[in-house]
Amino acid sequence: MIYSFSPLAKRSALIRENGHPEKLWPDYENDSIQIRKTGFCTCMRERYGVFSYAVPVFSKEKELIGALGVYKIPLPGYEKEKQIILEVLQDAAGKISDF
Numbered sequence: 001m002i003y004s005f006s007p008l009a010k011r012s013a014l015i016r017e018n019g020h021p022e023k024l025w026p027d028y029e030n031d032s033i034q035i036r037k038t039g040f041c042t043c044m045r046e047r048y049g050v051f052s053y054a055v056p057v058f059s060k061e062k063e064l065i066g067a068l069g070v071y072k073i074p075l076p077g078y079e080k081e082k083q084i085i086l087e088v089l090q091d092a093a094g095k096i097s098d099f
């Protein structure tokens with residue numbers, strides 16, 4: 001999430017500090033474009049058997065200041081669960097932005 005919403009210079013710094021995301025995230029450039037379009041990220045963490053959900057947090061000046069996320073064991077009713085979790089995360093991100 002931080003990578004996807006960061007300006008290019010910050011993304012370069014993240015790569016220098018943490019390594020290239022391509023090793024663990026093969027389609028990171030296209031996925032980042034999609035994340036920026038939708039304003040959230042969801043994925044299944046196969047290794048751990050959990051879904052992850054994340055949203056960006058912006059300052060009042062619209063600068064990225066962080067991200068909020070949840071890991072959740074998958075249960076039946078994923079689409080409804082996804083909608084509720086993302087609504088709660090986006091609401092919380094908005095409240096932090098207003099602080």
